[in-house]
Structures are given as structure tokens and as C-alpha cells.
Amino acid sequence: MNARLRFVLALAGIALLVAAPWIGIPLPPIFSEPLSAPGTLNLLALCFIFGALALSYDLIFGFAGLLSFGHALYFAVGVYTAAVALARWHWSLPQALAFTFVLSILLPLVIGAVCLRVRDVQFAMVTLAFAQAGSILVMQNPFNLTGGEEGLALGVNALPAFLVGVENTRNLYWLALALLACTCAVGWWSVNSAPGRVWQAIRENERRVAVIGLNPYLYKLGAFVLSAFLASAAGIVYLLIEGSASPDITTANFTLALLVMVVLGGVGTLWGAVLGGIVYEYLDFRLVTVSGATQLQSLPAFLRVTLSEPLFILGVLFIVLVLFVPGGLAGAVRRLNPAFLTSSGSQ
Amino acid sequence: MSTIVLLFLTGLGLGGLYFLVASGLSLIFGLMRVLNMAHGALFTIAAYIAWQVTLPLLGGNLTLAWFAGIVVAIVAGGACAFLLEVFLIRPLYTRPIGQILVTVGVALAAVALVEGAWGEDMKQVLLPAWLTGTVRVLGANIPTSQLVIAAIALLVLGALVLFLRATRYGLVIRAGVENRSMVEALGIDVNRAFTLVFVIGGMAAGLAGFLAGTFFGEIDPARGTSMLIFAFIVVVIGGLGSVTGSAIAAAVVAIVQQFLNFYAAPGIGDFSVVILLAAALLLRPRSAEAS
Helix, strand or coil: CCHHHHHHHHHHHHHHHHHHHHCCCECCCCCCCECCCHHHHHHHHHHHHHHHHHHHHHHHHHHCCCCCCCHHHHHHHHHHHHHHHHHHCCCCHHHHHHHHHHHHHHHHHHHHHHHCCCCHHHHHHHHHHHHHHHHHHHHHCHHHCCCHHHCEECCHHHCCHHHCCHHHHHHHHHHHHHHHHHHHHHHHHHHHCHHHHHHHHHHHCHHHHHHHCCCHHHHHHHHHHHHHHHHHHHHHHHHHHHCEECHHHHCHHHHHHHHHHHHHHCCCCHHHHHHHHHHHHHHHHHHHHHHHCHHHHHCCHHHHHHHCCHHHHHHHHHHHHHHHCCCHHHHHHHHHCCCCCCCCCCC | CHHHHHHHHHHHHHHHHHHHHHHHHHHHHHHHCCCCCCHHHHHHHHHHHHHHHHHHHHHCCHHHHHHHHHHHHHHHHHHHHHHHHHHHHHHHCCCHHHHHHHHHHHHHHHHHHHHHHHCCCCEECCCCHHHHCEEEECCEEEEHHHHHHHHHHHHHHHHHHHHHHHCHHHHHHHHHHHCHHHHHHCCCCHHHHHHHHHHHHHHHHHHHHHHHHHHHCEECCCHHHHHHHHHHHHHHHHCCCCHHHHHHHHHHHHHHHHHHHHHCCCCHHHHHHHHHHHHHHHHCCCCCCCC
């Protein structure tokens, strides 16, 4: 495949995605409704958000080599800060966005500065502990802000009219698509920038980077903050689409799901992570439908019980992937066609 | 005064649970460099298996059922850890990140399996009468179960220290924590020590799973994950690979947690433990420059 053909194909793909809300064709095995139906657009929008979120996680895990177990916290910062500002303080959308952006830079700056004092496995444990603190905070419902276990729903009047209602699903779809495009652009630009190359050097051998005279700590902190900020941005769009914040997205299991997405797609490749996020969210959504299917009722009890737990299927899938497909989807594609793909930003 | 004694001693009970989970994690990491994310799953599975196996005994002698539960939980935890190590960790010895990821997969699948098999809601645990009573210590009424758990944890600490100090395998493990390649160079099969340490860690986690049922009066599928997170904090504060360090850190973390949960507000204690962790990291002399 030469560069021009690839460019044309990419352009056609993007045009198709932008035009999806006007294309009424049914795609029975993939979606249960036509492409332009609000249900399908909603699912696609969620897939895009998780693609962007997986990319943000891949920046820190795949490119800077930092195994963070606390990425859910930064997604939750985006979701909950915006939700509290809109629903509890009744701020306008621009005000809420500005406040959320400020917080989603300051918080990872402080937490990253502490966590990066240790490395490797201890870093993983410490980031997990901070994310757990965030989760506890949300569950405790301080000053009746976060809604605790019940979550926090945005009222009808909290958002501008063009973002509310079933008929406006297409606006949310485009918003999610734009988020994914921006995240991809920032991700591609950052890993190909000078600091991005230092991240990858740190991943390979941190001591050598230090010997050259660069300070790995500052570069790692930069990667940490950028990746957290992108996660928060994805969180804001997620809130707008879901219309409510649920404490599920603050838990350790949510970070583990992110890890599954990135490993599924391929660690250290941008498009692989995006693909992993999209496929994971799609599978998660469809597996719930499968678990509820009536055919399952006729199966023996043991099989029925295990198949009705999406996390069980995903966990087993993940183990199989780690054992037998180490590079994820991206690695599998690359093995089938070594010439494909030089634009992903990694080697 | 009696409140302080009560909080202190229940803190020791909770600290005992943390220690049982953290000591296995710490040893496994110290020797094998594996972060076992499935440690909480071992805790949960052992607790549920013990609950299921002792269910028929509950009509009769509850004391007998309780002791049987301990044995079943230890055996189940050890057996699951053995299977995990041999079938999933061992093929990935050359890929450290792969080992962590595979334990993540096990953690997700195992908790989902427990939820599928036994339901997401908590299960009540029936305890013998002598465990549900209280003992008067320095004017405070302390639940007997707390003292029993703290005592068992101390017993395990003693046994572990004795094992590490006085046996040949303990020597191999201690040497492996210090310098693994040197032990291998001396012609000692470290793989066997790996499996042994993993099984010991699993047994301790299983015991903790059962005792958590005694502590809280119920078992639920999510408990293992939250225990694992507090155990991580304990391990980082106590120092990786050190059993006595884990014991001291477990007691400190749990007591701080109990006092703040009581005097500040429920939940603040859990939260403050993370602050304690951040403080420990910031005050630690070994800064980001050390490797």
C-alpha cells in the first residue's frame, strides 16, 4: 500500500464516520438497529470515547513505560468535576469546562509529582492507592456533592438544548468523534515530538537518559499530566453523552478494563490502543446482550452462570491474549503484513 | 480511655488481616519480582469455598465448623496459588509485564466467577458464640474475634519469621530476595522456591479471606480488591520483601485508619491512609534518583 492510497482510504473512512448519522442502512449482525438510529450512534460515540481514553492510557503505559493503576481517577476527575459544576453549582457549560480543565491539570501534577518518586511496581501500587482515595471520596458523598453510590444525574436544564434529547444524539456523536480526532492528533504529535522520543527512551533504559544529562523525572511527569488531561477531556464528553456520573468509573476495576483495552489493541502503538478501546467497549456492550439472551437459559447452570458475567469472559480473553498474542491486535496485524503501518508513531 | 483501648485493639485485628495479605504479596514480589494482582482474588475465592464447604456443618457444632473453615480456606488459597503459579506465571518468567497482566486477567475473571456462582450480595457468616462475645480489657469491651484474629496474625508472623530464619528453604528465599542471580549461580533451583513462596502467600491470603468473614460477620465478592489495595499501601510503607516491615506497617496503617474513622468521620480514615502513604514516599530518604 503506498502512501497516497492510504491517505485516500483514511480520508474516505473519516468522511464515512462523519456522515454516519445520515446513513440509514441496517447492519444486522454488527448493530441491532440501522447506522443512523440513536441507539447505534450512542454506542459508536461511547466506543470513540473509550478509544480516546485507551490512547491516553497508552501514552503513559505504552510510550513512557509507566504502569499506572490509577488512570480511572483522571477520567473520573473529568466526569465528576463537570457533573458537580453543572448539576450542583448550576454553572454554565463554558464555566464548568474551564474549571474542569484547570483541575485536570493541577491534580495529576501534584499526584504525579508524589507517585513518580518511586518506580516500577511501587509506582503501580501507589497510583492505585491514590485512585482508591478518589473512589472513596466519591462514594463518601462529601457535602452531598457526588451523590455517593447513587451517582449524580445532570438535570434537563444543566446542558444547552443542542446536547439534550434523543433527536440530538447525532450532535453528541460528532462531539465524541471530534474528541477522538483531537486526542489522536495530540497523541501523534506528542509521541513524535522531542519529549515524546525521550519518553520512549526512558521506557527502554531510564538510566541512559539520565546519563545523557536529561532529567527523566520531569519528562515522566510531563507524560503523566498530558495523559491524565486527555483522560479528563474524554471524561467530560462521556458525561455529556451519559447524562450522569456513576461511581463505577472511579473503581480499580475500571483502570484494569483500560489496561485490557490497551493490551488488546497493542501496547505502544497509538492506533492499536484506539482500536482496543473501541473493540472492548463494543464487546462489553454486546456481551451484555448475549448474557441476557434467552438461548442461554437452556444451557447447563455452570455455563450459564459464567457466560452471564461479561467480566469473566473479558478476563479469560485477556489471559489468552497475554499468553498467546503478546502484541495485541496491532501485533497480529503487523505479523500478517510487515509492510503495513509505519505511521503509528512507534517503531 | 476505654474507647482508645477499643480502637487500638480492633486496629490490631484489622492490621492482622492486612498483614496476612501483605506478607504474601511482599514475599512474592521480593523474590519473584511479580506484582500479584490476583492476590485479592485468592482471598475472595478461599473465603467463598470455605463458606460453601462448611455450610452443612453449621447445623451442628459451630466451633468445629469455624476451625474446619480455617483449614479449608488455607488449603483452597494454597491450591489456587499453586495452579496460578504453575500454569500462568511460570510460562511468562521472561516477560515481567506479562506476568502482572496475566494476574490482572485472573483477578477480573475470578471475581466475576464468584459473583456468577454465589451472587453479588454479601453472605452472612455464622460464628460460634465464644467468638461473638466480648472480653474486658482495661475497662473496654473488646470483641473476642478481633483479639483472635490479631493472635492468629501474630502466630503466622512468628511462623514465617521462624521459617525464613531457621530452615534451608527460608535461607534460599532470603538469599533470593537479596540477589536472585547469585542464588541461581550457586546451583539452587530457584523455581521451586518461587512456587513455594507463591503457595505460602496464597495460604496466607486464603486465611485472611476466611478471617475477614469472622471480622466483618459477612463475606462479599468485592472485599478482596479493597483489601489488596490496603495491602499494597502496607507493602510500600513496610518495604518490599520484608515480612516484619509488613507487620509493623500493617499495624500502623490499620490503627491510624480505625482512629480517624472514629474521631473524624467514617471514610476519612480510609482516605487518610493514602495521605500517610504519600507522606511516607515524600519523607523517604531514597528519592527518585535511586534505582
